[in-house]
Amino acid sequence: MKQEITAKDVKIMAELQRTLPMTKRPFKSIAEKIGLAEKEVIEKTREYGQKQYYRRFGATLRHQKAGFKANGMGIWAVPAEEDRQGVGETLSAYHEVSHAYERPSFEDWPYHIFTMIHGESEDEVRRIAKGMSEQVGITDYDVLFSTREFKKTSMQYFDHWPLEEND
Protein backbone atom coordinates (compact mmCIF):
# COMPACT_ATOMS: atom_id res chain seq x y z
CA MET A 1 0.00 0.00 0.00
CA LYS A 2 1.33 3.40 -0.89
CA GLN A 3 1.87 6.12 1.68
CA GLU A 4 -0.15 9.31 1.61
CA ILE A 5 2.05 11.35 -0.62
CA THR A 6 0.93 14.64 -2.13
CA ALA A 7 1.90 16.35 -5.35
CA LYS A 8 4.07 18.73 -3.29
CA ASP A 9 5.88 15.80 -1.67
CA VAL A 10 6.54 14.29 -5.07
CA LYS A 11 7.97 17.61 -6.26
CA ILE A 12 10.33 17.86 -3.28
CA MET A 13 11.34 14.21 -3.33
CA ALA A 14 12.10 14.36 -7.04
CA GLU A 15 14.72 17.00 -6.19
CA LEU A 16 16.12 15.02 -3.25
CA GLN A 17 16.58 12.08 -5.57
CA ARG A 18 18.87 14.07 -7.86
CA THR A 19 22.17 15.27 -6.51
CA LEU A 20 22.13 18.30 -4.21
CA PRO A 21 23.03 21.54 -5.97
CA MET A 22 26.69 22.37 -5.23
CA THR A 23 25.90 25.60 -3.42
CA LYS A 24 26.51 26.59 0.18
CA ARG A 25 22.78 26.58 0.83
CA PRO A 26 21.61 23.63 -1.25
CA PHE A 27 18.11 23.48 0.27
CA LYS A 28 17.63 27.14 -0.58
CA SER A 29 18.66 26.38 -4.16
CA ILE A 30 16.11 23.56 -4.34
CA ALA A 31 13.42 25.73 -2.76
CA GLU A 32 13.98 28.48 -5.32
CA LYS A 33 13.86 26.00 -8.16
CA ILE A 34 10.50 24.54 -7.17
CA GLY A 35 8.94 27.68 -5.71
CA LEU A 36 8.80 26.79 -2.01
CA ALA A 37 10.38 28.26 1.11
CA GLU A 38 13.80 26.96 2.20
CA LYS A 39 12.40 26.22 5.65
CA GLU A 40 9.64 24.04 4.24
CA VAL A 41 12.05 22.05 2.05
CA ILE A 42 14.27 21.39 5.09
CA GLU A 43 11.33 20.42 7.30
CA LYS A 44 9.88 18.12 4.67
CA THR A 45 13.27 16.54 4.01
CA ARG A 46 13.62 15.74 7.71
CA GLU A 47 10.04 14.47 7.83
CA TYR A 48 10.65 12.03 4.95
CA GLY A 49 13.64 10.67 6.86
CA GLN A 50 11.59 10.20 10.02
CA LYS A 51 8.90 8.43 8.01
CA GLN A 52 11.65 6.24 6.50
CA TYR A 53 10.77 7.14 2.95
CA TYR A 54 14.52 7.22 2.51
CA ARG A 55 17.10 5.09 4.21
CA ARG A 56 19.87 7.63 4.21
CA PHE A 57 20.49 11.17 3.14
CA GLY A 58 24.11 11.47 2.21
CA ALA A 59 26.97 11.12 -0.20
CA THR A 60 27.34 8.11 -2.48
CA LEU A 61 30.91 7.44 -3.54
CA ARG A 62 32.41 5.92 -6.61
CA HIS A 63 33.58 2.68 -5.05
CA GLN A 64 36.31 2.11 -7.58
CA LYS A 65 37.88 5.41 -6.71
CA ALA A 66 37.53 4.78 -2.98
CA GLY A 67 39.54 1.55 -3.13
CA PHE A 68 36.93 -1.17 -3.67
CA LYS A 69 37.50 -2.65 -7.09
CA ALA A 70 35.63 -5.92 -7.23
CA ASN A 71 32.41 -7.27 -5.84
CA GLY A 72 30.86 -10.68 -5.99
CA MET A 73 27.55 -12.17 -5.01
CA GLY A 74 28.19 -14.94 -2.49
CA ILE A 75 25.42 -17.55 -2.51
CA TRP A 76 25.16 -20.01 0.34
CA ALA A 77 23.15 -23.22 0.66
CA VAL A 78 21.75 -23.63 4.17
CA PRO A 79 19.29 -26.52 3.83
CA ALA A 80 18.28 -26.54 7.50
CA GLU A 81 15.91 -23.63 7.94
CA GLU A 82 16.75 -23.25 11.62
CA ASP A 83 20.41 -22.58 10.76
CA ARG A 84 19.78 -19.70 8.38
CA GLN A 85 19.44 -16.92 10.92
CA GLY A 86 22.76 -17.79 12.58
CA VAL A 87 24.59 -18.21 9.27
CA GLY A 88 23.12 -14.96 7.96
CA GLU A 89 24.24 -13.08 11.05
CA THR A 90 27.75 -14.55 10.99
CA LEU A 91 28.26 -13.79 7.29
CA SER A 92 26.88 -10.29 7.58
CA ALA A 93 29.36 -9.50 10.36
CA TYR A 94 32.20 -9.39 7.79
CA HIS A 95 33.05 -5.81 7.06
CA GLU A 96 33.62 -6.76 3.39
CA VAL A 97 29.93 -7.70 3.19
CA SER A 98 27.63 -4.82 2.31
CA HIS A 99 24.31 -6.63 1.88
CA ALA A 100 23.08 -9.96 3.22
CA TYR A 101 19.63 -11.38 2.55
CA GLU A 102 17.72 -14.62 2.72
CA ARG A 103 15.88 -15.42 -0.52
CA PRO A 104 13.87 -18.44 -1.67
CA SER A 105 15.57 -21.43 -3.24
CA PHE A 106 14.08 -23.49 -6.07
CA GLU A 107 14.67 -26.88 -7.64
CA ASP A 108 18.07 -26.32 -9.29
CA TRP A 109 19.00 -23.38 -7.10
CA PRO A 110 19.90 -24.66 -3.64
CA TYR A 111 21.06 -21.34 -2.20
CA HIS A 112 19.31 -19.41 0.54
CA ILE A 113 21.63 -16.66 1.67
CA PHE A 114 23.01 -13.95 -0.58
CA THR A 115 25.93 -11.74 0.44
CA MET A 116 27.56 -8.96 -1.56
CA ILE A 117 31.30 -9.22 -0.92
CA HIS A 118 33.69 -6.40 -1.78
CA GLY A 119 37.44 -6.55 -2.28
CA GLU A 120 40.41 -5.30 -4.25
CA SER A 121 40.12 -8.03 -6.89
CA GLU A 122 37.97 -11.02 -7.80
CA ASP A 123 40.64 -13.27 -6.31
CA GLU A 124 40.46 -11.40 -3.05
CA VAL A 125 36.67 -11.66 -3.04
CA ARG A 126 37.02 -15.44 -3.58
CA ARG A 127 39.53 -15.67 -0.72
CA ILE A 128 37.21 -13.76 1.60
CA ALA A 129 34.34 -16.09 0.62
CA LYS A 130 36.51 -19.13 1.31
CA GLY A 131 37.30 -17.80 4.78
CA MET A 132 33.60 -17.18 5.36
CA SER A 133 32.72 -20.70 4.23
CA GLU A 134 35.25 -22.19 6.64
CA GLN A 135 33.90 -20.15 9.50
CA VAL A 136 30.28 -21.18 8.98
CA GLY A 137 31.11 -24.69 7.74
CA ILE A 138 29.25 -24.38 4.44
CA THR A 139 30.86 -26.09 1.46
CA ASP A 140 27.96 -25.63 -0.95
CA TYR A 141 28.50 -22.03 -1.91
CA ASP A 142 29.58 -20.03 -4.93
CA VAL A 143 30.62 -16.50 -5.80
CA LEU A 144 29.09 -14.96 -8.91
CA PHE A 145 30.61 -11.96 -10.59
CA SER A 146 28.85 -9.76 -13.04
CA THR A 147 30.42 -10.22 -16.43
CA ARG A 148 28.36 -7.63 -18.28
CA GLU A 149 26.10 -4.85 -17.10
CA PHE A 150 23.12 -4.06 -19.31
CA LYS A 151 21.49 -1.47 -17.08
CA LYS A 152 22.28 0.24 -13.80
CA THR A 153 20.22 3.10 -12.54
CA SER A 154 18.51 4.39 -9.41
CA MET A 155 14.78 3.90 -9.35
CA GLN A 156 13.12 7.12 -10.49
CA TYR A 157 10.04 6.82 -8.31
CA PHE A 158 8.79 10.33 -8.75
CA ASP A 159 8.61 10.57 -12.53
CA HIS A 160 5.68 8.16 -12.65
CA TRP A 161 4.22 8.48 -9.19
CA PRO A 162 0.56 7.38 -9.24
CA LEU A 163 -1.06 10.41 -7.56
CA GLU A 164 -4.65 10.41 -6.35
CA GLU A 165 -7.04 12.83 -8.02
CA ASN A 166 -7.68 14.98 -4.96
CA ASP A 167 -4.14 16.37 -4.50
Added chain:
Amino acid sequence: MDETDKRILNIIQTGFPVCERPYEKIGEQTGLTEDEAFDRVKAMFDSKIIRRIGASFDSRGLGWTSTLCAMSVPPEKIEEVAGMVAKYHGVTHNYERNHNYNLWFTYIAPDLDAIDKTLSEIESKSGYKVHNLPMLKKFKIKVDFKFKEKEGAGK
Protein backbone atom coordinates in the same frame (compact mmCIF):
# COMPACT_ATOMS: atom_id res chain seq x y z
CA MET B 1 42.38 12.67 -0.61
CA ASP B 2 43.85 13.47 2.81
CA GLU B 3 42.76 12.63 6.35
CA THR B 4 40.43 15.61 6.55
CA ASP B 5 38.72 14.57 3.32
CA LYS B 6 38.24 11.08 4.73
CA ARG B 7 36.68 12.48 7.88
CA ILE B 8 34.35 14.61 5.79
CA LEU B 9 33.36 11.59 3.68
CA ASN B 10 32.69 9.50 6.76
CA ILE B 11 30.36 12.21 8.06
CA ILE B 12 28.50 12.96 4.86
CA GLN B 13 28.13 9.34 3.78
CA THR B 14 26.28 8.51 6.97
CA GLY B 15 24.25 11.70 7.09
CA PHE B 16 24.64 14.92 5.18
CA PRO B 17 23.32 17.67 7.49
CA VAL B 18 19.77 18.72 6.58
CA CYS B 19 19.81 22.37 7.63
CA GLU B 20 20.24 25.84 6.18
CA ARG B 21 24.04 25.83 6.26
CA PRO B 22 25.17 22.21 6.02
CA TYR B 23 28.78 23.07 5.24
CA GLU B 24 29.04 25.19 8.37
CA LYS B 25 27.96 22.12 10.32
CA ILE B 26 30.44 19.84 8.52
CA GLY B 27 33.12 22.45 9.23
CA GLU B 28 32.28 22.45 12.93
CA GLN B 29 32.80 18.70 13.06
CA THR B 30 36.09 18.74 11.18
CA GLY B 31 37.71 21.97 12.37
CA LEU B 32 37.17 23.81 9.10
CA THR B 33 35.38 26.98 8.13
CA GLU B 34 32.18 26.75 6.11
CA ASP B 35 34.09 27.85 2.99
CA GLU B 36 36.83 25.27 3.48
CA ALA B 37 34.35 22.46 4.05
CA PHE B 38 32.37 23.46 0.98
CA ASP B 39 35.49 23.73 -1.21
CA ARG B 40 36.63 20.26 -0.17
CA VAL B 41 33.25 18.64 -0.83
CA LYS B 42 32.98 20.46 -4.16
CA ALA B 43 36.49 19.31 -5.15
CA MET B 44 35.60 15.68 -4.35
CA PHE B 45 32.36 16.05 -6.29
CA ASP B 46 34.11 17.60 -9.29
CA SER B 47 36.75 14.85 -9.29
CA LYS B 48 33.92 12.29 -9.08
CA ILE B 49 35.03 10.72 -5.78
CA ILE B 50 31.55 11.72 -4.65
CA ARG B 51 29.04 10.50 -7.21
CA ARG B 52 25.97 12.03 -5.67
CA ILE B 53 24.62 13.66 -2.51
CA GLY B 54 20.97 12.98 -1.93
CA ALA B 55 18.31 10.73 -0.49
CA SER B 56 18.44 6.96 -0.97
CA PHE B 57 14.74 6.30 -1.20
CA ASP B 58 13.56 3.00 0.15
CA SER B 59 11.02 1.15 -1.94
CA ARG B 60 9.53 -0.41 1.20
CA GLY B 61 9.47 2.87 3.11
CA LEU B 62 7.56 4.41 0.22
CA GLY B 63 5.17 1.47 0.27
CA TRP B 64 6.55 -0.11 -2.90
CA THR B 65 7.97 -3.58 -3.29
CA SER B 66 11.11 -4.95 -4.91
CA THR B 67 12.61 -8.24 -5.95
CA LEU B 68 15.61 -9.92 -7.55
CA CYS B 69 15.04 -12.15 -10.58
CA ALA B 70 17.16 -14.80 -12.26
CA MET B 71 16.85 -16.24 -15.75
CA SER B 72 18.73 -18.91 -17.64
CA VAL B 73 19.06 -17.75 -21.23
CA PRO B 74 21.19 -19.22 -24.06
CA PRO B 75 24.31 -17.01 -24.41
CA GLU B 76 23.42 -16.06 -27.99
CA LYS B 77 20.04 -14.77 -26.81
CA ILE B 78 21.18 -12.87 -23.75
CA GLU B 79 21.61 -9.44 -25.31
CA GLU B 80 18.21 -9.57 -26.93
CA VAL B 81 16.45 -10.66 -23.72
CA ALA B 82 18.44 -8.21 -21.57
CA GLY B 83 17.54 -5.40 -23.92
CA MET B 84 13.86 -6.23 -23.62
CA VAL B 85 14.08 -6.49 -19.80
CA ALA B 86 16.00 -3.21 -19.48
CA LYS B 87 13.15 -1.30 -21.12
CA TYR B 88 11.00 -1.67 -18.01
CA HIS B 89 11.10 1.45 -15.86
CA GLY B 90 11.15 -0.62 -12.64
CA VAL B 91 14.20 -2.63 -13.72
CA THR B 92 17.03 -0.79 -11.99
CA HIS B 93 19.89 -3.23 -12.42
CA ASN B 94 20.27 -5.79 -15.16
CA TYR B 95 23.44 -7.82 -15.61
CA GLU B 96 25.01 -11.04 -16.73
CA ARG B 97 26.62 -13.40 -14.21
CA ASN B 98 28.98 -16.35 -14.60
CA HIS B 99 26.43 -19.11 -13.88
CA ASN B 100 23.82 -21.23 -15.60
CA TYR B 101 21.44 -18.58 -14.26
CA ASN B 102 23.16 -15.96 -16.32
CA LEU B 103 20.73 -13.06 -16.54
CA TRP B 104 19.83 -11.20 -13.35
CA PHE B 105 17.77 -8.14 -12.71
CA THR B 106 16.22 -6.18 -9.87
CA TYR B 107 12.66 -4.99 -10.25
CA ILE B 108 10.74 -2.38 -8.23
CA ALA B 109 6.97 -1.83 -8.50
CA PRO B 110 4.13 -0.29 -6.49
CA ASP B 111 2.78 -3.69 -5.41
CA LEU B 112 3.07 -7.48 -5.76
CA ASP B 113 0.43 -7.64 -8.48
CA ALA B 114 2.47 -5.29 -10.64
CA ILE B 115 5.55 -7.48 -10.10
CA ASP B 116 3.67 -10.67 -11.05
CA LYS B 117 2.23 -9.01 -14.12
CA THR B 118 5.59 -7.77 -15.39
CA LEU B 119 7.43 -11.01 -14.70
CA SER B 120 4.77 -13.01 -16.57
CA GLU B 121 5.03 -10.55 -19.42
CA ILE B 122 8.82 -10.97 -19.57
CA GLU B 123 8.37 -14.75 -19.56
CA SER B 124 5.89 -14.73 -22.39
CA LYS B 125 7.84 -12.22 -24.48
CA SER B 126 11.19 -14.00 -24.03
CA GLY B 127 10.03 -17.59 -23.80
CA TYR B 128 12.25 -18.21 -20.73
CA LYS B 129 11.30 -18.72 -17.11
CA VAL B 130 11.81 -15.85 -14.67
CA HIS B 131 12.68 -16.98 -11.14
CA ASN B 132 11.41 -14.51 -8.60
CA LEU B 133 13.70 -14.26 -5.55
CA PRO B 134 12.16 -11.67 -3.22
CA MET B 135 13.96 -10.93 0.01
CA LEU B 136 12.65 -13.12 2.83
CA LYS B 137 14.89 -11.70 5.51
CA LYS B 138 17.36 -8.85 5.66
CA PHE B 139 20.51 -9.47 7.67
CA LYS B 140 22.45 -6.44 6.61
CA ILE B 141 22.39 -3.47 4.33
CA LYS B 142 25.27 -1.10 4.41
CA VAL B 143 25.91 1.33 1.62
CA ASP B 144 28.63 3.47 3.14
CA PHE B 145 32.18 2.26 3.44
CA LYS B 146 33.98 3.84 6.36
CA PHE B 147 37.53 4.97 5.85
CA LYS B 148 40.07 4.28 8.54
CA GLU B 149 40.96 7.58 10.16
CA LYS B 150 44.27 8.17 11.83
CA GLU B 151 44.23 9.28 15.47
CA GLY B 152 44.17 13.01 15.85
CA ALA B 153 43.63 13.53 12.15
CA GLY B 154 41.92 16.66 11.08
CA LYS B 155 43.12 20.05 10.36
